[in-house]
Amino acid sequence: MIFALLYSSVAVTALNDDELTSLLSTSRRNNEADGLTGLLLHLHGGDDDKAWFVQILEGEQAAVERTYERITRDELHDDVRVLESGPVDDRRFAGWAMRLEQILVRDLRTENSPAMADLVRDPRAMNALLAGHRA
Ligand SMILES: Cc1cc2nc3c(=O)[nH]c(=O)nc-3n(C[C@H](O)[C@H](O)[C@H](O)COP(=O)(O)O)c2cc1C
Numbered sequence: 001m002i003f004a005l006l007y008s009s010v011a012v013t014a015l016n017d018d019e020l021t022s023l024l025s026t027s028r029r030n031n032e033a034d035g036l037t038g039l040l041l042h043l044h045g046g047d048d049d050k051a052w053f054v055q056i057l058e059g060e061q062a063a064v065e066r067t068y069e070r071i072t073r074d075e076l077h078d079d080v081r082v083l084e085s086g087p088v089d090d091r092r093f094a095g096w097a098m099r100l101e102q103i104l105v106r107d108l109r110t111e112n113s114p115a116m117a118d119l120v121r122d123p124r125a126m127n128a129l130l131a132g133h134r135a
Helices: 017-034 061-072 123-131
Strands: 002-011 037-044 052-059 077-088 099-104
Touching: 002 061, 002 123, 017 037, 017 052, 017 061, 017 099, 037 123, 052 061, 052 123, 061 077, 077 123
Parallel strands: 037 099
Antiparallel strands: 002 052, 002 077, 037 052
16 A cells, blocks of 8 residues: 655745755655655745745655654754645655655746645645646
């Protein structure tokens, strides 16, 4: 059984390339060892300095939950909230111990879209965003 967990969080600050590279290499090393795959979105570049993370973790349930618990304690972000979790038929990001995509908030927002803080809490909107990044 494959288990998937989708969460979003508020970044303490937008991360620069070096910080993201370092985060990604730690994540890939651990996830590879744990048989996890997934996608991490770093949403930034709006009117202010605000940034958010959206991540999906896929794999064995115990490994997903253990990793998620560790991630929630990371001081790089706050307000970590599960949007969706449960068994799935297939991995959506098989082959990626963790893939990173940078999302520019100004590309995402349209005139009538809800505030980013609300958008990143919306499981349907965030699933749609992930779907756009499938291999
Ligand atoms: C947004 C975000 C996503 C993360 N994703 C992962 C991940 O997929 N896998 C992982 O092991 N750690 C991830 N981390 C890092 C963990 O919080 C933690 O620092 C790391 O797992 C510690 O690993 P280490 O003990 O090997 O240094 C993430 C952190 C943040 C802030």
